[in-house]
Amino acid sequence: MASKPRLKWLLLVLMVPLAAGAPSLAAGDGSCPQENIDISGGSFILTNSYSPGSILKYRCDLGYYPSIPTRRCQYGTWIPKPITKKPAECKRVTCPNPRVLENGEVFPHQPKYYVNDTTEYSCHTDYTFSGSRVRICKENGKWNGSTPICGHNSDYCADPGVPPGSSRTGNDFKIDHKVTYRCDSKLTLIGSKERVCLDGGMWSGTEPQCYAGFTYDTVEEASEGFSSSLKSSLTFQQETDNDQTGKKIALVKGGKLDIYIGLDASNSITKEDFDKAKEVIKTLIKKISYYEISPNYEILMFASDVERIVSITDFKNSGDARLQLQKALKDLDDFQYKKKGDRTGTNIGKLYTFILESMNIENQNNRTAFLETQHIIIVFTDGQFNMGGKPKPKVDLIRNLVIDNKPERENKLELYVFGVGEDVKKDDMNGLISERLEERHFFALKDLGEMQETFDSMIDDSTIVGLCGIHQTYDAKNPRRKYPWLVEISLGTLTCMGSLVTSSYILTAAHCFKENPSIQQIRIKLDKMNPVEVKRYIIPKEYDTKKKEGMGINEFYDFDIALIELTLPVKMSFNLRPICIPCTKETNGALKLTDSEGTCKKHEEMLLSKDLVDASFTSKMIDKDRTPRKIRNIIIKQGKHRDACVKDALKAEGISTTDAYQVVTKNFLCSGGTEPNQDDISCKGESGGATFVGIVSWGTKNLCTKDKIDAKSTTDSRDYHISLFSPEIQAFLKAYLGNDKTGSSLTFLPQ
Ligand SMILES: *[C@@H]1O[C@H](CO)[C@@H](O)[C@H](O)[C@H]1NC(C)=O
Numbered sequence: 001m002a003s004k005p006r007l008k009w010l011l012l013v014l015m016v017p018l019a020a021g022a023p024s025l026a027a028g029d030g031s032c033p034q035e036n037i038d039i040s041g042g043s044f045i046l047t048n049s050y051s052p053g054s055i056l057k058y059r060c061d062l063g064y065y066p067s068i069p070t071r072r073c074q075y076g077t078w079i080p081k082p083i084t085k086k087p088a089e090c091k092r093v094t095c096p097n098p099r100v101l102e103n104g105e106v107f108p109h110q111p112k113y114y115v116n117d118t119t120e121y122s123c124h125t126d127y128t129f130s131g132s133r134v135r136i137c138k139e140n141g142k143w144n145g146s147t148p149i150c151g152h153n154s155d156y157c158a159d160p161g162v163p164p165g166s167s168r169t170g171n172d173f174k175i176d177h178k179v180t181y182r183c184d185s186k187l188t189l190i191g192s193k194e195r196v197c198l199d200g201g202m203w204s205g206t207e208p209q210c211y212a213g214f215t216y217d218t219v220e221e222a223s224e225g226f227s228s229s230l231k232s233s234l235t236f237q238q239e240t241d242n243d244q245t246g247k248k249i250a251l252v253k254g255g256k257l258d259i260y261i262g263l264d265a266s267n268s269i270t271k272e273d274f275d276k277a278k279e280v281i282k283t284l285i286k287k288i289s290y291y292e293i294s295p296n297y298e299i300l301m302f303a304s305d306v307e308r309i310v311s312i313t314d315f316k317n318s319g320d321a322r323l324q325l326q327k328a329l330k331d332l333d334d335f336q337y338k339k340k341g342d343r344t345g346t347n348i349g350k351l352y353t354f355i356l357e358s359m360n361i362e363n364q365n366n367r368t369a370f371l372e373t374q375h376i377i378i379v380f381t382d383g384q385f386n387m388g389g390k391p392k393p394k395v396d397l398i399r400n401l402v403i404d405n406k407p408e409r410e411n412k413l414e415l416y417v418f419g420v421g422e423d424v425k426k427d428d429m430n431g432l433i434s435e436r437l438e439e440r441h442f443f444a445l446k447d448l449g450e451m452q453e454t455f456d457s458m459i460d461d462s463t464i465v466g467l468c469g470i471h472q473t474y475d476a477k478n479p480r481r482k483y484p485w486l487v488e489i490s491l492g493t494l495t496c497m498g499s500l501v502t503s504s505y506i507l508t509a510a511h512c513f514k515e516n517p518s519i520q521q522i523r524i525k526l527d528k529m530n531p532v533e534v535k536r537y538i539i540p541k542e543y544d545t546k547k548k549e550g551m552g553i554n555e556f557y558d559f560d561i562a563l564i565e566l567t568l569p570v571k572m573s574f575n576l577r578p579i580c581i582p583c584t585k586e587t588n589g590a591l592k593l594t595d596s597e598g599t600c601k602k603h604e605e606m607l608l609s610k611d612l613v614d615a616s617f618t619s620k621m622i623d624k625d626r627t628p629r630k631i632r633n634i635i636i637k638q639g640k641h642r643d644a645c646v647k648d649a650l651k652a653e654g655i656s657t658t659d660a661y662q663v664v665t666k667n668f669l670c671s672g673g674t675e676p677n678q679d680d681i682s683c684k685g686e687s688g689g690a691t692f693v694g695i696v697s698w699g700t701k702n703l704c705t706k707d708k709i710d711a712k713s714t715t716d717s718r719d720y721h722i723s724l725f726s727p728e729i730q731a732f733l734k735a736y737l738g739n740d741k742t743g744s745s746l747t748f749l750p751q
């Protein structure tokens, strides 16, 4: 995008007499000359040939950057104007000066540090080293590893260090004291200019980094930074070593999330880039849909003007979030490049004004709902803002509206900017983004391809892979994604269902193993990609079907639960993810609880406290796409309904005791009967399936036949499920899943 058009006009008037007689001007159609625009050591592309308005973008090899990023064709002249004596060149990327280390030594001493230059760091005696001892200058103009620091660690906060290329004022690290940073000339400070030593021993904000015009974030850096920051809004996982300074929770269960996405569609974007940018946004929206929360969206395109493609009010009014999401994606698809109107400017101020308008409408519609909502604004731009004045005052209005001068509401607003390409003026971004502890909100990406990769790798990021309960709810092409934990197990002549609970354990029922299959006889079907090998199976020692034979219970199914351990952990993917086990820290994420709120009791309260609890389990798989043939819906009977449900156990074959609670212990949940409605009942082969809170164990009547696999319960047909909340069952699970040597262990919460 261009610099200020007015200024350019002025320059042009002055230049015309000088340029008169140049061959391309003589053409009189405003097209630009083809001479003198080559770059030594690189190449260029044109957005619209040599025609007026076309943008020339220079390209250099990795580790090099163009001395001039772009030129724009205006009134027959390239701006900036090519200078014959000083043609564009590809220059070597440098990293910011590392010799700013205090109380230590940097080796080697060089005036400049280029890509692949290695540096080593050490501290003077009496100082403690932290950070990376060896750093290499990367092709993106950043040092690898982390800032080396030589500190005394005698103050309340640890020495915050001096990042390469910067200087720090303030050497007092006591509580409430602040330090300020600036970057060497020509470098832009990204992160926090000022940091305060907080109660709790952490510094506010994020470590500043000094970016040159050519510095960019790698896909890994951006993906990690963005997903860890966004994740705190989407999954409510609050992982931090220090509770006092931990991230604040923005959402409560059932909390609402409004996401505003602004896409720069100004002149410098070619049709191809525009289509790519739409794909990028679609990828981002799809990624977000993998999380448990379903946000509302507003999508806007901005250039000289702003166009709303999807409005947040329409999005909300539709009611059905799933359908609305599909419609939004389609509207985005249908939005044409040529529809963009006047594209000569980049009026980001107007974009924020539009967003403010939408927020005002939301606020007026329902103030209570507005205050409960978290608002995320994500802006994609490829250049500098040249119209409509400074955007910061508009952003401040948004801040005022949402945060309302209440510090505890700070986290209700998240502002992100993604800058793509080398023309992004990084300094403009400060003030448009949020500053949070350990979180990044501005990202500079090399191109749209890398942006796409950033979002693609976002959810497969190792920090997210372990999250249980993530599943797609609407992907028609990949129905497996709705049940990514679903497992079918064949054991000799029997078939059972199971659920992946960690990367190396499958949860099922103990009675599935009644024929004592050998390890080789146990066949596991997960998604199609993953053939797996069984290492062993584990049945609780308390499981003993003959235990109460003498008491008139021919078969006793207490502790009917089993774990199958795999030889190697499976690789998680969209089609393969674990289900949540209640009373684990991992489940806090799915229930949108913070680690301090998330107790076992709280899980039970949320999942299993009502008298009638809706639940479901799945029937056998369709082999072709590894999805369940049927979803079985049941109502778990508790409280005043439980007694009748349990008593029907006495009507089962082989039971002659009169004490139903001897048969159905407190480790069981109960479903079936006809009050309040008929339930689906389990058929042969469906044992072991998970209901999220229980494992399908046994039933009083077999109402299924070969032809009738979707039987409904009758008055006294009941199914019993092992409750995963039972302390005894929890102890069994914890012994194995809490101590997983091959895969990832779960963290069990105290009872
Ligand atoms: C840096 O080193 C890598 C690996 O040796 C090499 O492929 C790359 O070309 C080098 N980059 C520059 C700019 O010298």
Ligand SMILES: *[C@@H]1O[C@H](CO)[C@@H](O)[C@H](O)[C@H]1NC(C)=O
Binding pocket: 118, 132, 134, 135, 136, 144, 145, 146
């Ligand atoms: C940084 O790169 C150097 C040289 O390749 C390597 O020895 C060092 O381990 C890297 N540091 C980190 C933290 O990756």
Ligand SMILES: *[C@@H]1O[C@H](CO)[C@@H](O)[C@H](O)[C@H]1NC(C)=O
Binding pocket: 366, 367, 368, 369, 372
């Ligand atoms: C406003 O929102 C609150 C909370 O989401 C909701 O309980 C209430 O019914 C809404 N009021 C109206 C008038 O829609």
